[in-house]
Amino acid sequence: MAKGKINALQCPECGEDGSQQYYRYCRKCQQPYVMVARDKRExxxxxxxxxxxxxxxxxxxxxxxxxxxxxxxxxxxxxxxxxxxTRLTGCTLEETKKGSAYGWKVITKEEAV
Known part of the structure; x- marks a missing residue:
């Protein structure tokens, strides 16, 4: 089964993966990340x-x-x-309101009365 390719950020000097980073530059060698096509990882x-x-x-x-x-x-x-x-068993749901929206939340046994 072929995984395919993905475009990701990578340091051109040391090869560090920049796709999970919040920075535009490599932390190791301070080079700007560049976009490369690489195999997808699992x-x-x-x-x-x-x-x-x-x-x-x-x-x-x-x-x-x-x-x-x-x-x-x-x-x-x-x-x-x-x-x-997935079956949710033994749960207690309680009506809730967040802003103007109504919904339900799961409460613990200690919260249930």
Missing amino acids: ISGDFDVVDWFSSRSSAGLIVEDKRSGQQYSIYMSDVFELIKG
Whole structure:
């Protein structure tokens, strides 16, 4: 199965991957990152959800590889596809309002009355 290519930022001098960085320059050699086409990577393992993120255009989870400590951002559309069909058993839902929107939230057993 061919993984295909992806356009990603990379340091032209040392090859450091800049796609997960917030900087425009390599931290090692201070060269500006350039866009290169490279093979897509795959990472397998056990991941813990450590945080979440939200922006104007997307939201998602930040997961951490238990072995390496490396963190990865996963878009919510992919998370939703992953959990589609999952049965939530023994949950208590409570009606809530955020701004003008109504919805439901999961509450813990201690919060349930």
